[in-house]
Amino acid sequence: MLKIIIPTIMLMPLTWLSKKNMIWINTTTYSLLISLISLSLLNQPNNNSLNFSLMFFSDPLSAPLLVLTTWLLPLMLMASQHHLSKEPLIRKKLYITMLAMLQTFLIMTFTATELISFFFLFEATLVPTLIIITRWGNQTERLNAGLYFLFYTLVGSLPLLVALISIQNLTGSLNFLLIQYWNQALPDSWSNIFLWLACMMAFMVKMPMYGLHLWLPKAHVEAPIAGSMVLAAILLKLGGYGMLRITMMLNPQTNFMAYPFLMLSLWGMIMTSSICLRQTDLKSLIAYSSVSHMALVIVAVLIQTPWSYMGATALMIAHGLTSSMLFCLANSNYERTHSRTMILARGLQTLLPLMAAWWLLASLTNLALPPSINLIGELFVVMSSFSWSNITIILMGANITITALYSLYMLITTQRGKYTHHINSIKPSFTRENALMALHMTPLLLLSLNPKIILGFTY
Amino acid sequence: MNPLILTIILMTVFLGTMIVMASSHWLMIWIGFEMNLLAIIPILMKKYSPRAMEASTKYFLTQATASMLLMMAIIINLMHSGQWTITKVFNPTASIIMTLALAMKLGLTPFHFWVPEVTQGISLTSGLILLTWQKLAPMSILYQISPSINLNILLTMAVLSILVGGWGGLNQTQLRKIMAYSSIAHMGWMTAILVYNPTLTMLNMLIYIMMTLTMFMLFIHSSSTTTLSLSHTWNKAPLITTLILITLLSMGGLPPLSGFMPKWMIIQELTKNSSIILPTLMAIMALLNLYFYTRLTYSTSLTMFPSTNNMKMKWQFETKQITLLPPLIIASSLLLPLTPMLSILD
Numbered sequence: 126m127l128k129i130i131i132p133t134i135m136l137m138p139l140t141w142l143s144k145k146n147m148i149w150i151n152t153t154t155y156s157l158l159i160s161l162i163s164l165s166l167l168n169q170p171n172n173n174s175l176n177f178s179l180m181f182f183s184d185p186l187s188a189p190l191l192v193l194t195t196w197l198l199p200l201m202l203m204a205s206q207h208h209l210s211k212e213p214l215i216r217k218k219l220y221i222t223m224l225a226m227l228q229t230f231l232i233m234t235f236t237a238t239e240l241i242s243f244f245f246l247f248e249a250t251l252v253p254t255l256i257i258i259t260r261w262g263n264q265t266e267r268l269n270a271g272l273y274f275l276f277y278t279l280v281g282s283l284p285l286l287v288a289l290i291s292i293q294n295l296t297g298s299l300n301f302l303l304i305q306y307w308n309q310a311l312p313d314s315w316s317n318i319f320l321w322l323a324c325m326m327a328f329m330v331k332m333p334m335y336g337l338h339l340w341l342p343k344a345h346v347e348a349p350i351a352g353s354m355v356l357a358a359i360l361l362k363l364g365g366y367g368m369l370r371i372t373m374m375l376n377p378q379t380n381f382m383a384y385p386f387l388m389l390s391l392w393g394m395i396m397t398s399s400i401c402l403r404q405t406d407l408k409s410l411i412a413y414s415s416v417s418h419m420a421l422v423i424v425a426v427l428i429q430t431p432w433s434y435m436g437a438t439a440l441m442i443a444h445g446l447t448s449s450m451l452f453c454l455a456n457s458n459y460e461r462t463h464s465r466t467m468i469l470a471r472g473l474q475t476l477l478p479l480m481a482a483w484w485l486l487a488s489l490t491n492l493a494l495p496p497s498i499n500l501i502g503e504l505f506v507v508m509s510s511f512s513w514s515n516i517t518i519i520l521m522g523a524n525i526t527i528t529a530l531y532s533l534y535m536l537i538t539t540q541r542g543k544y545t546h547h548i549n550s551i552k553p554s555f556t557r558e559n560a561l562m563a564l565h566m567t568p569l570l571l572l573s574l575n576p577k578i579i580l581g582f583t584y
Numbered sequence: 585m586n587p588l589i590l591t592i593i594l595m596t597v598f599l600g601t602m603i604v605m606a607s608s609h610w611l612m613i614w615i616g617f618e619m620n621l622l623a624i625i626p627i628l629m630k631k632y633s634p635r636a637m638e639a640s641t642k643y644f645l646t647q648a649t650a651s652m653l654l655m656m657a658i659i660i661n662l663m664h665s666g667q668w669t670i671t672k673v674f675n676p677t678a679s680i681i682m683t684l685a686l687a688m689k690l691g692l693t694p695f696h697f698w699v700p701e702v703t704q705g706i707s708l709t710s711g712l713i714l715l716t717w718q719k720l721a722p723m724s725i726l727y728q729i730s731p732s733i734n735l736n737i738l739l740t741m742a743v744l745s746i747l748v749g750g751w752g753g754l755n756q757t758q759l760r761k762i763m764a765y766s767s768i769a770h771m772g773w774m775t776a777i778l779v780y781n782p783t784l785t786m787l788n789m790l791i792y793i794m795m796t797l798t799m800f801m802l803f804i805h806s807s808s809t810t811t812l813s814l815s816h817t818w819n820k821a822p823l824i825t826t827l828i829l830i831t832l833l834s835m836g837g838l839p840p841l842s843g844f845m846p847k848w849m850i851i852q853e854l855t856k857n858s859s860i861i862l863p864t865l866m867a868i869m870a871l872l873n874l875y876f877y878t879r880l881t882y883s884t885s886l887t888m889f890p891s892t893n894n895m896k897m898k899w900q901f902e903t904k905q906i907t908l909l910p911p912l913i914i915a916s917s918l919l920l921p922l923t924p925m926l927s928i929l930d
Contacts, residue, residue, distance in 0.1 A: 230840075245848075249840040252833060259886040268882050275878065276871060283867040286848070290855040316860070323864075 126181035126236050129195065132159050133232060136225040140218045148214075152221055153202045156228075160195035167192060167578050174302070181236040182302060185582040186438055190366060191235045193445050194359050196568065198228050201351035203561050204453050207460055208349060209261075220261060224351055227253040231359055235366065240289050240299040243370075244282070247327075247363060251278055254360065257352040258344060270343035277340040281330030284323035291320065292374065301370065310377055321378045324371050325386070331364030332419045334386060335393020345412035346465070350456040353408065357415050357452060358445035365419070365441050368426045369434065369581075383427040390427075391517060394420035394524045401531035406465045407455045410535055411448060414491065417528065418444045425506045428513045431583035436505025438581030443498040443569065447490045450565035454484055457558050458539065461551040467535070472544030480554045481540045483562040492532040493525065496573045501580075585630060596623035597717070604721040610658040610668045613725065614651060617689075620721060621647045627713060628706045639705025643714075646688060646698045653685035670725075672732035679732045682725075689722040692775060693744040696768045700752070703764035708809065711760050712800040715767045716793045723774065723789055730782045738775055743866065745772030750872025757811040759803055762876060763796065766835060769873050776866065777850045780857050783929050788846035790929075795843060795916040798831045801906045811880060815889035825885035827909075830917045832881050836874035842919035849926070 136152060136159075143151045166188040169175060174184030183191060201224055209217050227250060234246040251274075259271040293299045296307065311317050330337045341361075345353050372379055397416040404410040418440065425437035455465070457480065462470045474481035493499040503525065510517040572579060600620030607613050621644065628640040660678040662668060673679040684695075691699040703711045726733070749769025756762050770792045777784045802824055808814040818825050834843035847870065851863040883889055 245839050245844075248838065248844075252838055252840075256829075256886065259882065268887070271882075271886075272875070272878065276875070279871055279874070280868060283871070284864050286867065287851060287855055287860060287864045290852050291860060294856055319860075 126177045126183070129159060129163055129191075130181075130229060130232055132162070133195075133198075133225060133229045136228075137222050140221040140225070145214055148217060148221065149202060149206055152225075153199045156195070156198040156202065160192065160199065163192050163195040176302060177236075179300070180238055180242070181233075182238050183236050185578075185580075185584065186369060187235045187366065189438065189442050189579045189581075190359075190362055191232060193362075193442055194228065194231050194235065196564075197354060197358050197445075197449060198224065200449070200453075200561055200564055201354050203557055203564075204354060204456060205349065205351045206557065207555075220257070220351075223253045223257050224355075227257075227355060231355075231363075234363060238301045240301060240304075240371075241286075241293070243367070244286055244289055247367065248279070248282060250360065250363070251275060254352065254356065258348045261349045261352070262347040263349070264347060266343065267347035270340075270347040273340040274344040277330050277333075277337065278327075281337070282327035285327040288320050288323035304374060308373060311375060313378070317378060318382065321375050321382050324375060325368065325382075328364040328368040328371070329386065329423070331367070332361060332423055333364070333416060334423055335389050335396065335416065335420060338393070338397070338416045341416055342409050342412045345415070345452075346406060346408045350452065353452040353456075354449045357411070357448040361415060361419055362441045362445060365422045365426065365437060368423070369437065372426060372429060379427065379429060387424060387427050390420040390423040391520050393417075394424075395520060395527065398524055398527035398531060402527070402534060405467060407458065407467045407535070407539070408452065408465050410467070410531065411451045411455060414451075414528070414531065415444070415448050417524065418448070421503060421506050421524075424510055424517075428509055430509045430513070432505050432512075433509035434583045435580040436502050436509060438502075439498050439576060439579050440502030440506060442572070442579045443490070443502050446565055446569045447487060447499060450483070450487045450562060450569075451491065453558075453561050453565065454480070454487055457554070462548060467538050469545065470548055471538060472540070472542045473548075474540040475544050476549065476551065477554050479559060480562075483559070483566065484536055484540050486566055487562075488532045488536040490569055492529040497569060498572045498576050498579060501573075501576050585626075593623050593626055596620075597627070597713070601717065601721045605724045608670050610661070610670060613670070614655055614658060617647075617651050617654065617721060620718070621651065624713070624718070628702070628710050630710060631707050635705045636707075639702045642698050642705075643702045646695070650685045650688035650695075653681055653688065657682035657685060670728055673729050674732065676734065679729070680734055680737060682729060683733050683737055686722045686726050687741055687775075690719060690726075690771050690775075691764075691768055692741045692771055693748045693768065694741070696745065696748055699768055700756075700761045700764040703760045703767075704758055706760075708760070708800060708804050711763065712797065712804075715763060715800075716796050719767075719771070719789070719793075723785065726775065726778055727782050727785060730778050730785075733779055735779050738779060739862070742772045742776035743862070743869075745769060745775070746866055746869045747872075750869050750875075753876045754872065756876070759809050759811065759814060759880075762880065763799060766873060766877075767792075767796070769870065773846065773850060773866065773870075776862075777853055781853045783926070784846065784849050784853055786929050787849065787926050791842060791846050791916070791919070794912055795831060795835050798827075798909070798912040798916045799835070801909050801912065802828050802831065805904055805906050805909075807904065811883055814880070815883040817884060818888050827913055829881045829885040831913065832877040834917050836877040837870055838874070840920055841917045842915070845920050845923055845926075849923070 136155060139151055139155060140148055166183045169185045169188060174182050176182045209220060230246050230249045234243055234250065237243040237246060255271050255275055258274065259267055289299060333341050345356055348356060394417045397413045401410050401413045404413065422437045422440055425433040458470050459465055490497045490499050493503045507521045510521060577584060597620055600616045600623060603616030603619065604613050607616065625640050625644055628643060629636050657678045661673050661675055664675040673682060688695040703714060746769050749765045749772060753762050753765030774785045774788045806814060806817045806821065806824055834841035837843045837847045851867060854863040
């Protein structure tokens with residue numbers, strides 16, 4: 126695992142020592158090479174995990190997330206080149222350093238064995254993200270957004286720290302490799318109910334679950350493009366990954382404790398999808414769509430069946446790629462018109478036809494069109510929640526319909542129709558932007574040929 | 585001030601604290617406290633304005649009251665145990681009175697009212713000495729009598745201090761008052777763990793002193809005492825803004841910086857001793873502290889605050905000397921991987 130962590134740490138001296146015209150080339154190339162190394166982790170030969178040391182391991186759940194994380198760093202760097210082009214050199218280097226630091230913490234989080242070190246790195250990812258949102262965002266609201274982001278996550282996760290330490294006192298070790306063999310049923314008592322709550326609330330805030338999701342539209346909208354990409358694609362998945370790991374220790378309370386959260390997620394998924402239909406701000410629409418997809422993941426994790434775990438994992442990877450691509454597309458609009466309002470830049474298909482093709486593909490995968498992996502994830506979740514309770518099919522079906530509605534609404538508003546007369550002098554698409562979209566779309570389409578690798582550890 | 589006089593006074597302050605920390609006779613400890621108090625009054629009054637006089641008077645009155653309470657506790661202890669040696673104080677009355685006296689010296693709630701007002705009235709360097717050096721002597725006595733302290737009183741004062749330190753700092757824009765409320769909150773964290781594991785009190789004291797030293801050095805370097813003047817530093821010394829960001833986030837207790845280490849260890853010790861609600865409450869109240877630190881970083885480093893056009897043409901006074909800033913910055917932000925080494929504090 127050090128073969129991935131040390132090169133990522135060394136990206137930071139690379140940026141500071143590169144020449145002025147080489148920083149983007151150097152960092153993008155080397156981060157692409159690092160993502161190639163991480164692909165070797167997808168080879169999980171047996172049913173168990175790949176253990177590299179006492180501190181790092183990778184199993185079929187964390188390997189795809191790790192590959193997604195390392196794949197996304199070069200894409201973030203490519204996406205940020207335009208809006209940083211006018212900044213002084215030191216600020217560009219600072220930005221890339223923040224991204225590299227965030228990447229290091231994320232890689233270590235996904236591969237940590239000790240749960241305390243997972244917590245510690247989970248919190249550590251907040252600092253670079255806060256700095257990226259607040260320092261390089263564009264509107265005044267970013268200050269408020271940073272505060273909401275920081276404090277929602279911290280209030281949720283400090284009880285998790287206390288819960289993890291008390292579990293360590295009870296069971297003697299928090300090493301994940303041990304716990305999966307040692308697992309015993311949690312005795313039934315009030316304090317164990319609070320333990321369950323303390324463990325789960327951190328991840329519920331991070332996912333985010335419907336009632337605690339207020340930080341997400343603010344943070345996603347106000348962040349610069351790399352911030353939005355990493356937030357949507359990876360940081361939300363930290364919550365899902367944490368929940369998948371920690372629910373193993375929390376039986377049998379989960380049987381009854383999960384009901385309120387299931388209800389909130391099922392209802393929230395409909396509510397946030399419906400809000401998407403009324404959004405004027407493009408990034409805000411994509412942010413609420415993230416909440417809706419993650420609510421599906423929460424439902425899947427709380428049901429705790431093998432099929433739902435497969436659906437949750439596949440949905441996380443698929444949503445990561447799709448959502449990040451949608452943010453890149455929205456950013457390409459923003460860079461040309463400097464506005465996020467959807468109706469201000471309509472009819473782009475006539476002006477930028479290749480970009481319209483990417484918009485079409487992204488919207489189609491967002492609404493879970495077969496045979497994309499988005500569909501596989503959603504289908505597994507819908508099927509397992511149907512077997513858990515037949516009535517949920519109504520809500521799930523309604524959600525799929527509304528998701529299709531707003532994805533097509535977004536597509537048609539931005540691409541089709543007559544173009545607005547003030548945008549006929551926008552620059553054509555850069556090769557960099559087309560490459561960015563292609564690099565997002567290609568893994569998404571190729572994975573539909575072999576979804577086995579993203580189906581997680583219950584396959 | 586005449587350098588010779590200043591040297592003598594500083595040496596007396598130093599000597600007073602050393603006498604407190606090194607004695608085994610209760611009377612010598614009281615003498616050390618008095619020596620410290622009398623010698624620090626001229627340092628607090630270096631600026632010679634009515635505000636400084638008010639601050640020094642308030643400081644003198646509270647500390648003298650505390651010393652008198654300490655003397656009474658010593659005499660009661662003498663009456664009941666017949667000896668002057670420093671050991672744990674066996675008599676409960678004497679123990680309670682001594683705890684209250686030392687809490688007054690440290691600035692724990694409900695005796696915290698003097699801390700913001702005194703810190704505000706004096707110069708930045710005097711404030712630095714007040715908030716770091718002056719905490720060493722009372723804390724060392726608390727460390728030595730820790731087995732006999734009444735847990736209820738100490739924990740109540742600790743939790744209330746964390747609450748007051750967080751809540752009181754929310755409405756402040758004066759940097760010295762912000763540092764004062766931060767000191768109240770940190771003293772609360774330190775005394776909360778005193779009965780369970782005094783080594784962690786020492787660890788927290790060490791990290792707190794390093795972070796407070798760093799913050800004050802950075803303030804002294806930019807000669808700023810209000811949030812507004814601190815927000816001009818991006819213009820004059822941009823590197824200082826990054827350092828302020830790192831140190832403030834470390835004081836707020838965010839991983840992966842070293843300010844997280846004492847909080848984590850304290851939560852761990854408290855949880856091991858089967859108190860679960862207390863560390864959760866303390867951790868959440870520490871977020872109040874984090875809020876006003878983050879607000880300070882917003883105006884200083886994360887935004888470029890509007891300033892007048894000729895900021896770069898401002899009067900440039902001679903560069904203030906900041907001693908030991910690089911090691912302090914490292915100590916206040918990067919010490920977390922060295923956590924296993926805290927066993928040396930035993």
